Amino acid sequence: MASLQELTERVRTGVGDDSGLGKSVKFDLKGEGFIHIDGGVVSNDDKPADLTITISQNDMKAMGKRELDPMTAVMRGKMRLSDMGLAMSLQPQVQQLFSKMVADHG
Numbered sequence: 001m002a003s004l005q006e007l008t009e010r011v012r013t014g015v016g017d018d019s020g021l022g023k024s025v026k027f028d029l030k031g032e033g034f035i036h037i038d039g040g041v042v043s044n045d046d047k048p049a050d051l052t053i054t055i056s057q058n059d060m061k062a063m064g065k066r067e068l069d070p071m072t073a074v075m076r077g078k079m080r081l082s083d084m085g086l087a088m089s090l091q092p093q094v095q096q097l098f099s100k101m102v103a104d105h106g
Contacts, residue, residue: 002057004033004044007101011035012042014100021093023050023086030056037097051090052082063095064102070095 002010007029017040019025024038026049034046055063059078062068070091073079081087087094 004029004035007057008035008042008044010101011037011097014097015040015042019093019097021090023090025049025090025094025097026052027060028052028054029060030054032057050083051086053087053094054080060098061102064098064100066099 015037019037019039021037024036026037026047027035028046029035034044036043036045036047036049038049055073055078059068059073063070063073063079068078070079074081074084
């Protein structure tokens with residue numbers, strides 16, 4: 001499993017100069033740390049965000065590989081969202097971020 005630092009670097013690379021989300025997003029990795037994205041700034045700060053996604057690294061990896069459907073993850077309690085409406089509107093962009101987090105890394 002990737003370290004928080006490796007995962008953060010992958011997100012930073014995937015985000016580039018601007019995440020394209022138009023909102024701030026925080027991944028709460030269930031005790032393994034945080035990844036906060038605001039525009040082109042990616043950090044490990046646990047600070048407020050428009051959308052907080054709580055998910056384990058294993059489930060994040062499965063979503064990135066499209067082995068776990070986002071709706072199924074929510075219904076099974078594998079992923080919690082602070083704002084379902086916002087999450088739905090950002091779903092394509094967030095799915096891309098999940099994919100970039102696990103790209104080419106078993």
